[in-house]
Amino acid sequence: MKVTVIGTGYVGLVTAVGLAKIGHTVIGYDVDPRKAALLQRGEVPIYEPGLAELMQECRQEGRLLFTDEAELAYREPELVFIAVGTPPKADGSADLTYIEQVCRDIGRYMDHDAVVVTKSTVPVGTNDHIQGLLQAYARGGTAFTVVSNPEFLREGTGVHDFFNGDRIVIGTSCDRAAGLLEELYAPLGLPLFHTDIRSAEMIKYASNAFLAAKISFINEISNICEKVDADIESVAFGMGLDRRIGPQFLKAGIGYGGSCFPKDTKALVQIAGHVQHDFQLLKAVIEVNNKQQASLVKKAKEVLELKGKRAALLGLAFKPNTDDMREAPSLAIAEQLLEAGADVIAYDPEAAENARRVLPEQVQYASSLQEALQGADVAFIVTEWAEIVELPLSQYAELMREPLVFDGRNCYSLEEAGRHDLYYCSIGRRTVAGHTMSI
Ligand SMILES: NC(=O)C1=CN([C@@H]2O[C@H](COP(=O)(O)OP(=O)(O)OC[C@H]3O[C@@H](n4cnc5c(N)ncnc54)[C@H](O)[C@@H]3O)[C@@H](O)[C@H]2O)C=CC1
Ligand SMILES: O=C(O)[C@H]1O[C@H](OP(=O)(O)OP(=O)(O)OC[C@H]2O[C@@H](n3ccc(=O)[nH]c3=O)[C@H](O)[C@@H]2O)[C@H](O)[C@@H](O)[C@@H]1O
Numbered sequence: 001m002k003v004t005v006i007g008t009g010y011v012g013l014v015t016a017v018g019l020a021k022i023g024h025t026v027i028g029y030d031v032d033p034r035k036a037a038l039l040q041r042g043e044v045p046i047y048e049p050g051l052a053e054l055m056q057e058c059r060q061e062g063r064l065l066f067t068d069e070a071e072l073a074y075r076e077p078e079l080v081f082i083a084v085g086t087p088p089k090a091d092g093s094a095d096l097t098y099i100e101q102v103c104r105d106i107g108r109y110m111d112h113d114a115v116v117v118t119k120s121t122v123p124v125g126t127n128d129h130i131q132g133l134l135q136a137y138a139r140g141g142t143a144f145t146v147v148s149n150p151e152f153l154r155e156g157t158g159v160h161d162f163f164n165g166d167r168i169v170i171g172t173s174c175d176r177a178a179g180l181l182e183e184l185y186a187p188l189g190l191p192l193f194h195t196d197i198r199s200a201e202m203i204k205y206a207s208n209a210f211l212a213a214k215i216s217f218i219n220e221i222s223n224i225c226e227k228v229d230a231d232i233e234s235v236a237f238g239m240g241l242d243r244r245i246g247p248q249f250l251k252a253g254i255g256y257g258g259s260c261f262p263k264d265t266k267a268l269v270q271i272a273g274h275v276q277h278d279f280q281l282l283k284a285v286i287e288v289n290n291k292q293q294a295s296l297v298k299k300a301k302e303v304l305e306l307k308g309k310r311a312a313l314l315g316l317a318f319k320p321n322t323d324d325m326r327e328a329p330s331l332a333i334a335e336q337l338l339e340a341g342a343d344v345i346a347y348d349p350e351a352a353e354n355a356r357r358v359l360p361e362q363v364q365y366a367s368s369l370q371e372a373l374q375g376a377d378v379a380f381i382v383t384e385w386a387e388i389v390e391l392p393l394s395q396y397a398e399l400m401r402e403p404l405v406f407d408g409r410n411c412y413s414l415e416e417a418g419r420h421d422l423y424y425c426s427i428g429r430r431t432v433a434g435h436t437m438s439i
Helices: 010-021 033-040 051-060 070-074 097-109 126-137 158-164 175-188 197-228 232-240 261-274 280-303 329-339 352-358 369-373 393-399 414-418
Strands: 002-006 025-029 064-067 079-082 114-118 144-148 168-171 192-195 310-314 343-347 378-381 404-407 423-425
Touching: 002 010, 002 070, 010 025, 010 051, 010 064, 010 079, 010 158, 025 033, 025 070, 033 064, 051 064, 051 158, 070 097, 079 097, 079 175, 097 114, 097 126, 114 126, 114 175, 126 144, 126 197, 144 168, 144 175, 144 197, 168 175, 168 197, 175 192, 192 197, 197 232, 197 261, 197 280, 261 280, 280 329, 280 378, 280 404, 280 423, 310 329, 310 369, 329 343, 343 352, 343 369, 369 393
Parallel strands: 002 025, 002 079, 025 064, 079 114, 114 144, 168 192, 310 343, 310 378, 378 404, 404 423
Antiparallel strands: none
16 A cells, blocks of 8 residues: 655654555655655664664665655555654643644645544544544545554564554544555554544553553552562562553653653643543652652662762663653753752763753763763662663672662662672662762
């Protein structure tokens, strides 16, 4: 099938490459000429394992091209995927400016009927709004059918998720459009769930909100574990053995970040508010997360004066295997450390370049973990990159001036921590105080 994907940011790019891989002819269109040119040269502007190789393969087979020319993008597709951003406005509700721009472009450039598929995460009712806009902007005689097809992939494992998703949700009341999407996705052999357009929109928000709630729940349990001398790793494992609960998203840490959980939870609170429903549970999930992001520095302040200290910040991206800094917990942690008067020396294997654009300018950058730790008074582990998890704890003891380690991702076992001259404080577990502080 001939498909155009509008917006080749994270979701659009993975979708374009994935659809090309399963045999469709795909154009990825972006208004950003720099991005389009980079992609057309075969370069991937984001760090996403496996994506560059797959993109190369599809381009060589002639099934994938990128452009910033609207005429070319909208000329022929049977299916147009909308994958532009829906960032939060100041009040937390989703900004639909980019979506509305796409509707205007479709009306302006398309002279044939097509199915318009919304991949972007949009509030309930938006696809009806899109349908209305398309009708208003369409040239005489051109008809568009809108389908809600929310995306569930995770950054860092996006390529794997495209081919191995748990379900594909198709929200439409039009049998012909539903049939076209079935045909499109058939090569993946994944479960398809057909539903109405508004339920599809809600499935996306409810799924993200539920996962965020699971994280805030386990983080709250971890806070209690610290006070009652229980171990969150054992607790989460024991809970996860119950198949009704499941082991996933029970990893306690310094709170969720990223471009979606923070944005989508706030948007769902707004969506509920618009129909006079006070979504108390979700508000608490958000509040718990904000507190959790502040918890590590708070613990550090209880044992040392941060003013004038050298603090190593290890890992900056919101999760491993991505260079995405959107709503990363490192942003809050860096601010808290600077505010307390510490010097911050940060390290991330992939996200440093993006971090420079969003972290305060006083943050300094090291080019290796060892360089960040050298002479540091305190270390904060923020992202569980393999490189960080695999760093022997002995190196902290050897390189740091004072080996005080605050691990926001429980990268090490307490047994391992106990074997070194360290003060090791993690999440939801007993603190190992093998090092006597001189500061
Ligand atoms: N990042 C993620 O992991 C996931 C994101 N989503 C949702 O997917 C949507 C897109 O998210 P991201 O890929 O992260 O966004 P992004 O911000 O990385 O990319 C959006 C792209 O759209 C382009 N764009 C904006 N207006 C345009 C227009 N009129 N025509 C053509 N291109 C245009 C921008 O230049 C940009 O490259 C959001 O609604 C998000 O909530 C859903 C699941 C996963
Ligand atoms: O809508 C979206 O954009 C996507 O949001 C999340 O994907 P993503 O944000 O890429 O990454 P996750 O793996 O879900 O992690 C999100 C945050 O939660 C944190 N997390 C995750 C799991 C866990 O057990 N504990 C925990 O603290 C991570 O460190 C990270 O900061 C969802 O998992 C995807 O299904 C969804 O498509």
